[in-house]
Amino acid sequence: MPPASINNYTLPLFDYPLWWVTCSWDYLLYTGDRDYAARYYPQLLKVLDTWYPSVTDDAGLLNKGLNGTAGYGDYAFLGRTGRVTYYNANYVQALGDAARIAVHLGHAGDAQRWQERAKKVAQAINTHLWDESAGAYLDSATGAVRHAQDGNAIAITSGVADSERAAAALAHLDKTTKRRYGNAFMDNDTLFGGASQRVYAFTSYPELVARFETGLADSAIDQIKRTYGWMDSHDPGITQWEGIGPDGSLYEDAYTSMAHGWSTGVLPALTHQLLGAKPTSPGYATWEVRPHPGSVNWAQGELPTPKGPLGVEWVRKGATFTLTVRAPRGTLGAVALPTNGHRVTVYSGGRTLWKNGRATTSAVRPEAGYVTVSVLDQGTHRFTVVRES
Template identity: 55%
Template sequence: MLLPTLLLIHSFINLSFRVNPTAAAPSSYQLQQSSLGASKPDDWEKYVRSPPKRTIHPVKVLSSYTLGNVTNPNGLLTGHGSTVLTRSVPPSSNSTLGNPPPDVPPTIVVDFGQNIAGFLSIRFGGAHNATPGLPGIRLAFSETLEYLTNVSDFSRSDNGDTITPGSDQIAVQSKPYTWTDTHGCEFENTKVCADGLHGYRYMKVYLDALPADAPYTTSYGSVAISSMSLNFTAFLGTPDTFTGWFESSDDQLNQWWYDGVYTNDMCTDTFLENSTDPRDAASPTLEGKQVLFDGAKRDRDPYVGDLAVSSLTSYLSHDDPIASRNVLADLGDHQRDDGWIPPASINNYTLPLLDYPLWWVVCSYDLFMYTGDYDYVRTYYPNIVKVLDTFYPSITNPTTQLVQKGLGVSANYGDYAFLPRTGPVTYYNVLYVLALQRAASIATFLGGHSDDAARWTARAQVVSDSVNSNSFDTSVGAYFDGSCGFSPCPTHAQDGNSISVISGVANETTANSVLSYLSKANARPYGNSFYDNDLLQAGFSQRVYAFISYFEIDARFKTAGLAESALEEIRRLYGWMAANDPGITQWEGIADNGTKYEGAFTSLAHGWSTGIVPALTNNVLGVTPTGPGYTAYNVKPIPGDVQWAKGVVPTPNGPISVYWNSDKAHGLFFLSVSAPNGYSGTISVPVSNSSVPVYFDSQQAWNGETATKSFAVQQGDGYPTISKLRHFRTALSTNATLLAIFHLAPQLNLPNYYLAAGCITQTVWNYVSGLPPETGIADYDLVYYDASDLSWEAEDRVIQASRKLFKGAGVK
């Protein structure tokens, strides 16, 4: 089992040199002799799934699905002649020719090779009819072959604004022309209609006409198809658009990371009235803006809960925050007077969900941390206050201080899965704690909101304590879900138990208990189910949401010793989706035996299911922001069974690049990091125990017991924190007094200290801001840490020793 040793790299190191610090432990020979530091060649572009350009052609015609009179079925692919579908009028029933041949509509099925989204165009080479009307072509779209029928697995008309029966219809003209799938009808505003944009992999094309489309189309005649293509309207994530990437020793993890990015790219598109959810979701305040839809096929409305995952995927791959910002800002602008934030534009911003206002707060924090968007948080800070201080207190039980579904307006509210639960639901409350914590951080970073930060932090602790007192089931070692009458329901949900760990509601012991229970009770061949039994509804114990599974996976990474269980869950979940039709893209939900959880209706390219991207970047590569826009960041690789990883994380001022490699047989770990000037990073290397040596820039910084020359050490809880002074001295070389203090400080031999020499903070700030450096120091502070408070006698001994040491340095 690997434990982290911390290497603290202050902003001044990166500020001055954009250094590539390295750390390794332990080694019996010089780091230069180790092959671990030899970085692998970048080879990530081969995993990218995006089409190279917006015009996409089918890759094959599936011959086993060809029916009826079809000549040259591959012509539309090869360009060597047209594919011709011919359907003759069947003989009358009194024919003397014997049994007439069956009247089979000529049919082909084309495969675009992977899920895509956009508008289809067909180049027709001409047509002629055999009965009155133009020859009719019908199109059915599907993400899988399983649900490919004469109608689409899902079409916009299925959700309202119904103009088609689930297939798109074409009245093919006699002369060559190009038809483009546009929402609307060709005749009388009601006949020969198409739904426009589709998300799919497979398309069935057959010569047929709807009776309702008479007299404009006929089922009989001949149609020549010269070619077809799709205009890919979603984000075109070609390799040159990647500002962040990931690669590791595990080829499958690598591919699934890029599959997640492509899935999310398919959901990143322009909000247009006729290609979004028709259930009163059209919004003039979103029209024409780039957004992150929930799914490429459906519902095509941007939901804020989905952004809790899909936004992270966007930030970490293409650094494209505008789609998320547009959604978050729009929902904030539609906040209700009581503080409630709508989940999406659907139903004219009125769909009643109880958890999504909390996700709006969490997602606002993520936008701030990953992109440094101060304008957004300053603008919408009052909305955050209103969510947390008006709406949720209105549905809080005054006795338990827990959010209680059923109080106030909340009785008929749903959540991300419209679950029939009630009472003090653990998921709502631990998410409430997380939102309060995130909001307190925003308040602190902005400054001037210390009262808000203190109030929210205190409330988070109260709610956390109450969850542990009222909602923990000691019989299984996990949190109850909600109430059944006046008692807790004997059912345990993945959502609340997972987020209890991320929010810190569960301490280390409880976290291990919760995650152990989920492994035992919820593990399925295709992921971990979101309930341990079917008490609330049949099938819940077999249903898997990759959305909620992300939080469990993240919790496993963040709980010491469980990284390999996180990777094992990833491999079951993402391996299942990758191995089953349509492949590549990641599904909205999975049901019994690994089936699509809502059948044909299931979205198989859903942004909320792309949690593998932040899971691997934040944990395996190990990079997370701890200050707005990565002005402060952590690099803490959690390898599990991965041997090496490398990648780039985009920030507003340039990339953070990380490469690490390990040799478990010899107990070696090598880490290299580079970051933009002005950023402060805390870097951790995993070692077997705190006594092994750690090297920095190929120099030993910690010999397993004490710091070596040029390093100051903070030792605590078995994690040595090592601060390299050499670069700081170079950066502040104009300050001779400060250098004298740094030279003398290690002689104090304090186990746990930081040195704050006079106006050191102002000196660093001046450097960052490009101002002249400070020229003198009047005093110094010595800040030290211990498991318990020092007695005044011990403190006085430190003071006297430091006075003696610095007597000749010209400072107090």
């Protein structure tokens, strides 16, 4: 796929077909547009069962350079070759998303094949690309040793990294990439000069998601404040920059895009992770609200769905956390109420749903750090969580 819709622009990108797969699943998830998924399913098969296998090596990893791809670009035209963690973690993500599309369209065999391949690629990443000495994934198995934000973050969000590796990788990024204007996308300058000072909001997005979903909400919020606070407080203000360079400069001087679509990942991160609301099946037929509040005291938002708005608001005052959901007609959902490891009592509509570590109904169950209430249909649902002394 070319990087731009320009006639005769022939430079293909090694990673963009994988992003097309993931974006196709996202589009289906948000809209329920089954016709789109069915129409482009043949292209999905070509991407995952023809092209990417043609650039897979004997370890089961994508290897940039095989099949004439050494000169291919990627999202930032980076000079990376060989076994690159980012490409392979992206591959695991895309295979999982494609399997979900296949299940929705009734292609169970394709889904199983892609799920099995995703597991094998994930195992190969952990075998060949984990750097035990650094506690992080290598950027590439070829050339100088470095560790990248993109590969480490997506290894976490795609499920490649277990909890121990995820914690180590995020700690490494904290130690080596933290800047006052965001987190840099490389931990040293072996790829090019100044790489360790350059911030991409595009690759910061999966790191934000990884931090929220591994229990590091406050570090995600801090990163949002540094990255987007810098953009907001510098000319022209409010807009999302394509990239930030050393000392917070425009990374490509006057050629830097100052209103770039790929830098808006903070919006889904605030919606899906901080507020906690997201669809769990196409067209919001089912949904979930799972807040990751950290030290934030309140949040509210409304998600447009094909069936009407899904409204969510929560507030924390002292030992009490209150969450309200307004669900559209024809949907079913669940809420995960944060406990932060404390013993809590959960109330809703004058009823006690959870007390003394036990549920009063089969629709309520405990999870790590949450009490989940399921089978919620249309209408307003209000829950109060009180920390027990």
